[in-house]
Amino acid sequence: MSSQPPSRELFVFNEGKTFIENIAVRTDGTLLLSTFENGRLYSLDPSAATPKVELVAEFPGADGITGVVANSPDVFTVTGGEHRPFRFTLGSMKVYTVSFQGPGQPAVVKTVAEVPDTEMLNGIAALPSRPHVVLSADSVRGRIFRIDTTTGAVDVAFSDPILEPDEAVPLGVNGIKIFGPHLYFANSAKGYFGRIPIGPDGSKAGDFEVIAHVPGTISPNNAYDDFDIAQPAGGNPTAYVTAHTNKIYSIDLVTGEQKLFFGGGDSTALVHPTSVAVTKDGKGIYVVTAGFESLGGLAKGQVVEIPI
Template sequence: MLNGMAKLSKNPTVILAADSFRGQIDRIDTVTGEADVVIQDDLFKPNSALSLGINGLKVLGEYLYFTNSAQAIFARIKINPDGTKAAAAEILATLPGTPSRQNFYDDFAIRETSEGKLEAYIATQANTVFKVLDGHQSLFLGGGNSTLLRVPTSVTYSRDGSKVYIVTGGGQVVEAHL
Protein backbone atom coordinates (compact mmCIF):
# COMPACT_ATOMS: atom_id res chain seq x y z
CA MET A 1 0.00 0.00 0.00
CA LEU A 2 1.65 3.22 -1.16
CA ASN A 3 0.96 5.86 1.45
CA GLY A 4 3.07 9.00 1.38
CA MET A 5 5.02 10.47 -1.50
CA ALA A 6 7.82 12.99 -2.04
CA LYS A 7 9.93 14.19 -4.96
CA LEU A 8 13.69 14.14 -4.84
CA SER A 9 15.27 17.58 -4.33
CA LYS A 10 17.82 17.16 -7.12
CA ASN A 11 15.65 15.17 -9.54
CA PRO A 12 12.01 16.33 -9.64
CA THR A 13 10.98 13.64 -12.14
CA VAL A 14 11.70 10.91 -9.59
CA ILE A 15 9.38 10.37 -6.64
CA LEU A 16 9.74 8.25 -3.53
CA ALA A 17 6.68 6.47 -2.18
CA ALA A 18 6.20 4.80 1.21
CA ASP A 19 4.88 1.25 1.14
CA SER A 20 3.18 1.11 4.55
CA PHE A 21 2.53 -2.64 4.57
CA ARG A 22 5.92 -3.82 3.29
CA GLY A 23 7.91 -1.20 5.21
CA GLN A 24 9.97 0.08 2.31
CA ILE A 25 10.55 3.06 0.04
CA ASP A 26 9.82 2.67 -3.67
CA ARG A 27 11.45 4.94 -6.27
CA ILE A 28 9.39 5.81 -9.34
CA ASP A 29 10.70 7.60 -12.43
CA THR A 30 7.73 9.62 -13.71
CA VAL A 31 9.27 9.91 -17.20
CA THR A 32 10.19 6.27 -17.89
CA GLY A 33 7.69 4.61 -15.55
CA GLU A 34 10.45 2.47 -14.02
CA ALA A 35 10.01 1.57 -10.36
CA ASP A 36 12.18 -0.21 -7.82
CA VAL A 37 12.63 -0.65 -4.10
CA VAL A 38 15.24 1.92 -3.10
CA ILE A 39 15.41 1.68 0.71
CA GLN A 40 14.47 -0.96 3.27
CA ASP A 41 14.98 -0.27 6.96
CA ASP A 42 13.66 -1.74 10.22
CA LEU A 43 12.30 1.71 11.17
CA PHE A 44 9.94 1.53 8.15
CA LYS A 45 8.28 -1.76 9.12
CA PRO A 46 4.83 -2.35 10.64
CA ASN A 47 4.37 -4.73 13.56
CA SER A 48 1.83 -7.26 14.77
CA ALA A 49 -0.12 -4.64 16.74
CA LEU A 50 -0.58 -2.21 13.80
CA SER A 51 -0.16 -3.18 10.13
CA LEU A 52 0.55 0.40 9.02
CA GLY A 53 4.31 1.04 9.10
CA ILE A 54 5.98 3.96 7.32
CA ASN A 55 3.34 6.57 6.61
CA GLY A 56 4.04 10.27 5.99
CA LEU A 57 7.02 11.06 3.77
CA LYS A 58 8.83 14.31 2.89
CA VAL A 59 12.23 15.24 1.46
CA LEU A 60 13.97 18.30 2.87
CA GLY A 61 17.56 18.94 1.86
CA GLU A 62 19.58 15.73 2.08
CA TYR A 63 17.07 13.96 4.33
CA LEU A 64 13.98 11.85 3.89
CA TYR A 65 11.65 12.48 6.85
CA PHE A 66 8.97 9.96 7.74
CA THR A 67 6.49 8.78 10.32
CA ASN A 68 5.91 5.16 11.24
CA SER A 69 2.42 4.58 12.62
CA ALA A 70 3.09 1.15 14.16
CA GLN A 71 6.39 2.13 15.76
CA ALA A 72 5.05 5.56 16.87
CA ILE A 73 8.05 7.49 15.56
CA PHE A 74 8.94 10.57 13.54
CA ALA A 75 12.37 10.06 12.03
CA ARG A 76 14.74 10.89 9.20
CA ILE A 77 17.30 9.16 7.04
CA LYS A 78 20.03 10.84 5.03
CA ILE A 79 19.70 10.04 1.31
CA ASN A 80 21.85 10.39 -1.78
CA PRO A 81 20.64 12.47 -4.77
CA ASP A 82 19.23 9.28 -6.38
CA GLY A 83 17.16 8.46 -3.27
CA THR A 84 19.37 5.68 -1.94
CA LYS A 85 20.27 5.48 1.74
CA ALA A 86 23.37 7.50 2.72
CA ALA A 87 23.34 6.96 6.50
CA ALA A 88 21.45 5.24 9.29
CA ALA A 89 17.98 6.48 10.21
CA GLU A 90 17.54 8.54 13.37
CA ILE A 91 14.44 8.99 15.52
CA LEU A 92 13.46 12.64 16.13
CA ALA A 93 10.27 12.21 18.19
CA THR A 94 8.11 9.49 19.71
CA LEU A 95 4.32 9.57 19.99
CA PRO A 96 3.01 9.82 23.56
CA GLY A 97 1.00 6.78 24.62
CA THR A 98 0.65 3.37 23.05
CA PRO A 99 0.20 3.28 19.28
CA SER A 100 -3.19 1.89 18.20
CA ARG A 101 -5.79 2.39 15.46
CA GLN A 102 -6.95 5.46 17.41
CA ASN A 103 -3.49 6.83 18.30
CA PHE A 104 -0.77 6.99 15.67
CA TYR A 105 1.36 9.46 13.74
CA ASP A 106 0.07 10.11 10.23
CA ASP A 107 1.27 12.70 7.70
CA PHE A 108 3.08 15.96 8.50
CA ALA A 109 4.43 19.29 7.27
CA ILE A 110 8.11 20.14 7.70
CA ARG A 111 10.42 23.08 7.08
CA GLU A 112 13.57 24.77 8.25
CA THR A 113 12.90 27.97 10.23
CA SER A 114 14.68 31.28 9.57
CA GLU A 115 16.89 30.40 12.57
CA GLY A 116 17.92 27.14 10.88
CA LYS A 117 15.88 24.91 13.19
CA LEU A 118 13.81 21.96 12.02
CA GLU A 119 10.05 22.48 12.52
CA ALA A 120 7.35 19.89 11.88
CA TYR A 121 3.62 19.61 12.55
CA ILE A 122 2.43 16.00 12.74
CA ALA A 123 -1.19 14.87 12.48
CA THR A 124 -2.22 12.01 14.76
CA GLN A 125 -5.34 9.91 14.72
CA ALA A 126 -6.00 10.87 18.35
CA ASN A 127 -7.54 14.23 17.30
CA THR A 128 -4.18 15.89 17.86
CA VAL A 129 -1.46 17.78 16.03
CA PHE A 130 2.01 17.80 17.58
CA LYS A 131 4.73 20.35 16.91
CA VAL A 132 8.35 19.20 16.80
CA LEU A 133 10.83 22.07 16.94
CA ASP A 134 14.53 21.27 16.94
CA GLY A 135 13.94 17.86 18.53
CA HIS A 136 11.41 18.98 21.17
CA GLN A 137 7.81 17.79 20.82
CA SER A 138 4.79 19.68 22.18
CA LEU A 139 1.03 19.60 21.75
CA PHE A 140 0.00 22.15 19.11
CA LEU A 141 -3.72 21.56 18.64
CA GLY A 142 -6.42 19.24 19.99
CA GLY A 143 -5.68 16.56 22.55
CA GLY A 144 -7.65 15.04 25.39
CA ASN A 145 -11.36 15.07 24.63
CA SER A 146 -11.05 17.89 22.09
CA THR A 147 -13.58 17.82 19.27
CA LEU A 148 -11.81 20.55 17.28
CA LEU A 149 -10.16 17.97 15.04
CA ARG A 150 -11.83 14.74 13.91
CA VAL A 151 -9.10 12.26 13.00
CA PRO A 152 -6.45 14.58 11.49
CA THR A 153 -4.60 12.91 8.63
CA SER A 154 -2.32 15.51 7.04
CA VAL A 155 -0.82 18.97 7.55
CA THR A 156 0.59 21.57 5.14
CA TYR A 157 1.95 25.10 5.51
CA SER A 158 0.24 28.12 3.97
CA ARG A 159 2.16 29.85 1.16
CA ASP A 160 3.35 32.62 3.46
CA GLY A 161 4.21 30.12 6.23
CA SER A 162 2.14 31.91 8.87
CA LYS A 163 -0.35 29.09 9.39
CA VAL A 164 -0.97 25.41 8.76
CA TYR A 165 -3.92 23.65 7.23
CA ILE A 166 -5.00 20.32 8.67
CA VAL A 167 -7.24 17.88 6.82
CA THR A 168 -9.15 15.24 8.70
CA GLY A 169 -10.83 11.91 8.17
CA GLY A 170 -13.94 13.70 9.44
CA GLY A 171 -14.12 15.87 6.28
CA GLN A 172 -12.63 19.03 7.79
CA VAL A 173 -10.00 21.50 6.63
CA VAL A 174 -8.85 23.38 9.73
CA GLU A 175 -6.72 26.54 9.58
CA ALA A 176 -4.38 27.18 12.52
CA HIS A 177 -2.17 30.25 12.94
CA LEU A 178 1.42 29.64 14.01
Protein backbone atom coordinates (compact mmCIF):
# COMPACT_ATOMS: atom_id res chain seq x y z
CA MET A 1 0.00 0.00 0.00
CA SER A 2 2.89 2.41 0.72
CA SER A 3 3.98 2.43 -2.94
CA GLN A 4 0.62 3.71 -4.13
CA PRO A 5 0.19 7.30 -5.31
CA PRO A 6 -1.30 9.88 -2.95
CA SER A 7 -4.99 10.71 -3.30
CA ARG A 8 -6.98 13.84 -2.57
CA GLU A 9 -10.68 13.80 -1.81
CA LEU A 10 -12.06 16.86 -3.59
CA PHE A 11 -15.65 16.48 -2.46
CA VAL A 12 -18.05 14.15 -0.68
CA PHE A 13 -21.84 14.30 -0.44
CA ASN A 14 -22.30 14.25 3.32
CA GLU A 15 -26.09 14.07 3.40
CA GLY A 16 -25.93 10.32 2.87
CA LYS A 17 -28.08 9.73 -0.20
CA THR A 18 -26.07 10.58 -3.32
CA PHE A 19 -24.63 7.77 -5.46
CA ILE A 20 -22.35 9.20 -8.19
CA GLU A 21 -22.58 6.98 -11.26
CA ASN A 22 -20.50 8.66 -13.95
CA ILE A 23 -18.18 11.58 -14.65
CA ALA A 24 -17.11 13.72 -17.60
CA VAL A 25 -14.54 16.51 -17.86
CA ARG A 26 -15.45 19.70 -19.74
CA THR A 27 -12.86 21.57 -21.80
CA ASP A 28 -12.57 24.18 -19.02
CA GLY A 29 -11.68 21.41 -16.54
CA THR A 30 -15.04 21.45 -14.76
CA LEU A 31 -16.39 18.02 -13.84
CA LEU A 32 -19.91 16.80 -14.59
CA LEU A 33 -21.28 14.20 -12.19
CA SER A 34 -24.30 12.02 -12.94
CA THR A 35 -26.16 10.71 -9.90
CA PHE A 36 -28.93 8.44 -8.72
CA GLU A 37 -30.16 11.27 -6.49
CA ASN A 38 -33.45 12.19 -8.16
CA GLY A 39 -31.79 12.05 -11.58
CA ARG A 40 -29.52 15.05 -11.11
CA LEU A 41 -26.45 16.27 -12.98
CA TYR A 42 -23.97 18.32 -10.97
CA SER A 43 -20.86 20.32 -11.84
CA LEU A 44 -17.75 20.69 -9.71
CA ASP A 45 -14.65 22.85 -10.23
CA PRO A 46 -11.68 20.74 -9.07
CA SER A 47 -9.38 23.79 -9.09
CA ALA A 48 -11.40 25.65 -6.47
CA ALA A 49 -9.87 26.09 -3.03
CA THR A 50 -12.88 24.30 -1.57
CA PRO A 51 -14.69 22.49 -4.41
CA LYS A 52 -18.47 22.52 -4.16
CA VAL A 53 -21.11 20.99 -6.41
CA GLU A 54 -23.64 23.03 -8.32
CA LEU A 55 -26.85 21.59 -9.74
CA VAL A 56 -26.74 21.70 -13.55
CA ALA A 57 -29.92 19.90 -14.54
CA GLU A 58 -32.72 17.53 -13.63
CA PHE A 59 -34.31 15.24 -16.20
CA PRO A 60 -38.01 14.70 -16.87
CA GLY A 61 -39.04 11.09 -16.38
CA ALA A 62 -35.78 10.06 -14.71
CA ASP A 63 -35.04 9.57 -11.02
CA GLY A 64 -31.57 8.22 -11.78
CA ILE A 65 -29.11 9.02 -14.54
CA THR A 66 -26.26 6.88 -15.81
CA GLY A 67 -23.93 7.84 -18.65
CA VAL A 68 -22.70 11.33 -19.53
CA VAL A 69 -20.50 12.07 -22.55
CA ALA A 70 -19.47 15.13 -24.57
CA ASN A 71 -20.78 15.62 -28.09
CA SER A 72 -19.05 19.01 -28.31
CA PRO A 73 -17.47 21.35 -25.75
CA ASP A 74 -20.89 22.68 -24.69
CA VAL A 75 -23.27 19.79 -25.48
CA PHE A 76 -23.44 16.50 -23.57
CA THR A 77 -25.58 13.40 -23.89
CA VAL A 78 -27.05 11.93 -20.70
CA THR A 79 -29.06 8.72 -20.23
CA GLY A 80 -31.49 7.92 -17.43
CA GLY A 81 -34.81 6.50 -16.34
CA GLU A 82 -36.74 5.12 -13.37
CA HIS A 83 -34.02 3.51 -11.29
CA ARG A 84 -34.41 0.13 -9.60
CA PRO A 85 -31.76 -2.10 -8.00
CA PHE A 86 -29.28 -3.13 -10.74
CA ARG A 87 -31.63 -1.98 -13.52
CA PHE A 88 -34.32 0.51 -14.58
CA THR A 89 -38.04 0.12 -15.18
CA LEU A 90 -38.60 -1.38 -18.62
CA GLY A 91 -39.75 1.34 -20.98
CA SER A 92 -38.44 4.23 -18.88
CA MET A 93 -34.97 4.73 -20.40
CA LYS A 94 -34.49 8.07 -22.14
CA VAL A 95 -31.68 9.95 -23.84
CA TYR A 96 -31.20 13.65 -23.19
CA THR A 97 -28.91 16.41 -24.36
CA VAL A 98 -27.65 19.11 -22.01
CA SER A 99 -26.56 22.32 -23.74
CA PHE A 100 -24.54 24.93 -21.86
CA GLN A 101 -25.49 28.46 -22.89
CA GLY A 102 -22.73 30.52 -21.29
CA PRO A 103 -21.86 32.08 -17.92
CA GLY A 104 -24.90 32.78 -15.79
CA GLN A 105 -27.28 31.03 -18.18
CA PRO A 106 -29.10 27.82 -17.21
CA ALA A 107 -28.31 24.67 -19.15
CA VAL A 108 -30.98 23.56 -21.61
CA VAL A 109 -32.19 19.96 -21.29
CA LYS A 110 -33.86 18.25 -24.23
CA THR A 111 -35.27 14.72 -24.44
CA VAL A 112 -33.95 13.44 -27.78
CA ALA A 113 -34.88 9.74 -27.74
CA GLU A 114 -36.72 7.05 -25.83
CA VAL A 115 -35.42 3.49 -25.70
CA PRO A 116 -38.34 1.34 -24.52
CA ASP A 117 -36.80 -2.07 -25.27
CA THR A 118 -34.27 -2.09 -22.43
CA GLU A 119 -33.90 -2.08 -18.67
CA MET A 120 -30.52 -0.37 -18.77
CA LEU A 121 -28.52 2.21 -20.65
CA ASN A 122 -25.21 2.31 -18.80
CA GLY A 123 -21.76 3.23 -20.14
CA ILE A 124 -21.75 5.68 -23.04
CA ALA A 125 -19.32 6.81 -25.75
CA ALA A 126 -19.58 9.27 -28.65
CA LEU A 127 -18.38 8.23 -32.11
CA PRO A 128 -15.23 10.26 -32.90
CA SER A 129 -16.22 10.93 -36.54
CA ARG A 130 -19.89 11.55 -35.68
CA PRO A 131 -19.96 12.87 -32.11
CA HIS A 132 -23.71 13.49 -32.22
CA VAL A 133 -24.09 9.69 -32.41
CA VAL A 134 -23.47 7.78 -29.18
CA LEU A 135 -23.09 4.13 -28.26
CA SER A 136 -24.71 3.02 -25.00
CA ALA A 137 -24.27 -0.26 -23.13
CA ASP A 138 -27.29 -2.42 -22.30
CA SER A 139 -25.94 -4.15 -19.20
CA VAL A 140 -28.94 -6.45 -18.82
CA ARG A 141 -29.18 -7.93 -22.34
CA GLY A 142 -25.61 -7.57 -23.61
CA ARG A 143 -26.25 -5.10 -26.40
CA ILE A 144 -24.68 -1.88 -27.66
CA PHE A 145 -27.30 0.65 -28.69
CA ARG A 146 -26.54 3.35 -31.27
CA ILE A 147 -28.41 6.62 -30.75
CA ASP A 148 -28.44 9.64 -33.05
CA THR A 149 -29.01 12.60 -30.74
CA THR A 150 -29.92 14.84 -33.69
CA THR A 151 -32.64 12.68 -35.26
CA GLY A 152 -33.60 10.52 -32.27
CA ALA A 153 -33.00 7.33 -34.27
CA VAL A 154 -32.14 4.29 -32.11
CA ASP A 155 -30.92 0.86 -33.17
CA VAL A 156 -28.72 -1.96 -31.88
CA ALA A 157 -25.20 -1.57 -33.27
CA PHE A 158 -24.34 -5.13 -32.17
CA SER A 159 -24.86 -7.70 -29.43
CA ASP A 160 -22.84 -10.69 -28.26
CA PRO A 161 -22.90 -13.23 -25.39
CA ILE A 162 -19.54 -11.83 -24.20
CA LEU A 163 -21.42 -8.66 -23.23
CA GLU A 164 -24.18 -10.42 -21.30
CA PRO A 165 -24.44 -10.82 -17.50
CA ASP A 166 -24.54 -14.11 -15.61
CA GLU A 167 -25.51 -15.26 -12.15
CA ALA A 168 -22.50 -13.78 -10.30
CA VAL A 169 -23.48 -10.15 -10.93
CA PRO A 170 -26.69 -8.94 -12.63
CA LEU A 171 -24.83 -6.46 -14.88
CA GLY A 172 -22.85 -7.46 -17.96
CA VAL A 173 -21.24 -4.83 -20.18
CA ASN A 174 -20.81 -1.75 -18.03
CA GLY A 175 -18.28 0.93 -18.89
CA ILE A 176 -17.37 1.54 -22.55
CA LYS A 177 -14.84 3.85 -24.23
CA ILE A 178 -13.71 4.34 -27.83
CA PHE A 179 -9.94 4.53 -28.30
CA GLY A 180 -8.38 4.21 -31.73
CA PRO A 181 -10.25 1.66 -33.85
CA HIS A 182 -11.69 -0.20 -30.85
CA LEU A 183 -14.58 -0.05 -28.44
CA TYR A 184 -13.19 -1.05 -25.04
CA PHE A 185 -15.55 -2.51 -22.47
CA ALA A 186 -15.76 -3.89 -18.95
CA ASN A 187 -18.16 -6.76 -18.21
CA SER A 188 -18.97 -6.74 -14.50
CA ALA A 189 -20.57 -10.19 -14.34
CA LYS A 190 -17.95 -12.07 -16.34
CA GLY A 191 -14.98 -10.10 -15.01
CA TYR A 192 -13.71 -9.24 -18.49
CA PHE A 193 -11.92 -6.16 -19.71
CA GLY A 194 -11.74 -6.31 -23.49
CA ARG A 195 -12.17 -4.66 -26.85
CA ILE A 196 -13.91 -5.01 -30.18
CA PRO A 197 -12.92 -3.30 -33.45
CA ILE A 198 -15.65 -0.99 -34.72
CA GLY A 199 -16.28 0.95 -37.90
CA PRO A 200 -16.86 4.71 -38.15
CA ASP A 201 -20.60 4.15 -37.62
CA GLY A 202 -20.05 2.05 -34.48
CA SER A 203 -20.79 -1.30 -36.10
CA LYS A 204 -18.80 -4.39 -35.14
CA ALA A 205 -15.80 -4.81 -37.46
CA GLY A 206 -14.02 -7.86 -36.05
CA ASP A 207 -13.77 -10.32 -33.17
CA PHE A 208 -13.89 -9.60 -29.46
CA GLU A 209 -10.62 -9.81 -27.52
CA VAL A 210 -10.40 -10.24 -23.75
CA ILE A 211 -7.38 -8.34 -22.43
CA ALA A 212 -7.66 -8.88 -18.66
CA HIS A 213 -9.77 -10.53 -15.98
CA VAL A 214 -10.69 -9.15 -12.58
CA PRO A 215 -8.55 -10.97 -9.97
CA GLY A 216 -10.32 -13.29 -7.54
CA THR A 217 -13.86 -14.58 -7.38
CA ILE A 218 -16.41 -12.37 -9.10
CA SER A 219 -19.17 -10.96 -6.88
CA PRO A 220 -20.95 -7.62 -6.41
CA ASN A 221 -18.06 -6.74 -4.09
CA ASN A 222 -15.40 -7.80 -6.59
CA ALA A 223 -16.32 -6.63 -10.07
CA TYR A 224 -15.13 -4.19 -12.70
CA ASP A 225 -17.31 -1.12 -13.21
CA ASP A 226 -16.31 1.81 -15.45
CA PHE A 227 -12.97 3.22 -16.65
CA ASP A 228 -11.09 5.76 -18.72
CA ILE A 229 -8.00 5.52 -20.93
CA ALA A 230 -4.87 7.66 -20.59
CA GLN A 231 -2.16 8.11 -23.21
CA PRO A 232 1.06 9.01 -21.35
CA ALA A 233 3.88 10.72 -23.25
CA GLY A 234 6.30 8.03 -24.36
CA GLY A 235 4.26 5.22 -22.77
CA ASN A 236 1.60 2.72 -23.73
CA PRO A 237 -2.07 3.68 -23.51
CA THR A 238 -3.42 2.51 -20.18
CA ALA A 239 -6.93 1.92 -18.89
CA TYR A 240 -7.72 2.83 -15.29
CA VAL A 241 -10.59 0.59 -14.26
CA THR A 242 -12.71 0.84 -11.11
CA ALA A 243 -13.49 -2.33 -9.19
CA HIS A 244 -15.68 -2.74 -6.16
CA THR A 245 -15.27 -2.36 -3.31
CA ASN A 246 -12.22 -0.11 -3.21
CA LYS A 247 -9.80 -0.68 -6.09
CA ILE A 248 -8.45 0.89 -9.26
CA TYR A 249 -6.60 -1.40 -11.68
CA SER A 250 -4.28 -0.20 -14.43
CA ILE A 251 -4.31 -2.26 -17.62
CA ASP A 252 -1.69 -1.72 -20.34
CA LEU A 253 -3.59 -1.83 -23.64
CA VAL A 254 -0.52 -3.04 -25.55
CA THR A 255 0.89 -5.73 -23.26
CA GLY A 256 -2.28 -6.56 -21.33
CA GLU A 257 -0.40 -6.26 -18.02
CA GLN A 258 -2.77 -5.54 -15.14
CA LYS A 259 -1.68 -4.02 -11.83
CA LEU A 260 -3.44 -2.89 -8.69
CA PHE A 261 -2.93 0.85 -9.12
CA PHE A 262 -4.76 2.13 -6.05
CA GLY A 263 -6.74 0.91 -3.06
CA GLY A 264 -7.42 -2.69 -2.10
CA GLY A 265 -6.93 -4.30 1.28
CA ASP A 266 -8.49 -2.27 4.06
CA SER A 267 -8.18 1.06 2.23
CA THR A 268 -11.11 3.42 2.76
CA ALA A 269 -9.91 6.14 0.36
CA LEU A 270 -12.42 4.96 -2.27
CA VAL A 271 -15.83 3.67 -1.15
CA HIS A 272 -17.29 1.63 -4.03
CA PRO A 273 -15.68 3.45 -6.99
CA THR A 274 -17.93 3.63 -10.03
CA SER A 275 -16.18 5.62 -12.76
CA VAL A 276 -12.97 7.36 -13.84
CA ALA A 277 -12.08 10.37 -15.98
CA VAL A 278 -8.57 11.37 -16.99
CA THR A 279 -7.69 14.92 -15.90
CA LYS A 280 -7.52 17.67 -18.51
CA ASP A 281 -3.69 17.68 -18.42
CA GLY A 282 -3.51 13.87 -18.62
CA LYS A 283 -1.42 13.65 -15.46
CA GLY A 284 -4.05 12.19 -13.17
CA ILE A 285 -7.48 10.67 -12.85
CA TYR A 286 -10.67 11.68 -11.14
CA VAL A 287 -12.55 8.82 -9.51
CA VAL A 288 -16.16 8.98 -8.41
CA THR A 289 -17.83 6.58 -6.02
CA ALA A 290 -21.19 5.28 -4.91
CA GLY A 291 -20.04 6.04 -1.40
CA PHE A 292 -21.89 3.31 0.48
CA GLU A 293 -20.08 1.18 3.00
CA SER A 294 -22.30 -1.81 2.23
CA LEU A 295 -24.48 -2.59 -0.78
CA GLY A 296 -27.80 -0.87 -0.28
CA GLY A 297 -26.48 1.39 2.51
CA LEU A 298 -26.46 5.17 2.66
CA ALA A 299 -24.74 6.72 -0.36
CA LYS A 300 -22.13 9.44 0.23
CA GLY A 301 -20.56 9.71 -3.18
CA GLN A 302 -17.00 10.99 -3.40
CA VAL A 303 -14.85 12.75 -6.00
CA VAL A 304 -11.18 11.79 -5.57
CA GLU A 305 -8.12 12.92 -7.54
CA ILE A 306 -5.14 10.57 -7.99
CA PRO A 307 -1.93 11.33 -9.97
CA ILE A 308 -0.80 8.80 -12.58
